[in-house]
Amino acid sequence: MTVGVELALTDVSAAACCPEGLTAPMDRQTAEQLAKLLKAVADPARLQLLALINSSPGKSACACDLTQPLGLSQPTVSHHLKVLKEAGIVDREQRGTWAWFSINQSRLQQIAQALA
Numbered sequence: 304m305t306v307g308v309e310l311a312l313t314d315v316s317a318a319a320c321c322p323e324g325l326t327a328p329m330d331r332q333t334a335e336q337l338a339k340l341l342k343a344v345a346d347p348a349r350l351q352l353l354a355l356i357n358s359s360p361g362k363s364a365c366a367c368d369l370t371q372p373l374g375l376s377q378p379t380v381s382h383h384l385k386v387l388k389e390a391g392i393v394d395r396e397q398r399g400t401w402a403w404f405s406i407n408q409s410r411l412q413q414i415a416q417a418l419a
Contacts, residue, residue, distance in 0.1 A: 340410075343390035352383055365402070365404075369384075393407060
C-alpha cells in the first residue's frame with residue numbers, strides 16, 4: 304500500500320538537535336542524538352505509520368486502526384510505534400483501553416531542519 308501524504312511541519316527551532324544542520328561540524332553527542340532520531344524514521348513501516356497518523360482525522364489515530372493498512376501484525380505495529388515514541392516523534396495517549404498516537408510536529412521539524 305502506498306500512502307502519498309505530504310507531512311505538514313510546524314516552523315520551530317531545532318536548537319535541541321543539530322542547531323546548524325549539517326552545515327558545520329558537530330560534536331559526538333549531537334551526532335549520536337541525531338543518528339538515533341534518524342534511525343527511528345529509517346524504516347518503511349515507520350514512515351507509513353507517520354503518514355497514516357498525520358493524515359488521520361484530528362491528526363491522531365488509534366493503534367487498532369494501524370495494523371490493517373500496513374498489512375502487519377499488531378505486535379509488529381506496536382514495536383514500530385514504541386520506537387517512534389521513544390524517539391519523541393509520536394505522542395501516545397491512553398483513551399480507555401486503546402492507545403492513540405499523534406505526531407510531535409516539532410520533533411519532525413527537527414529532522415527536516417537538520418537535513419536542510
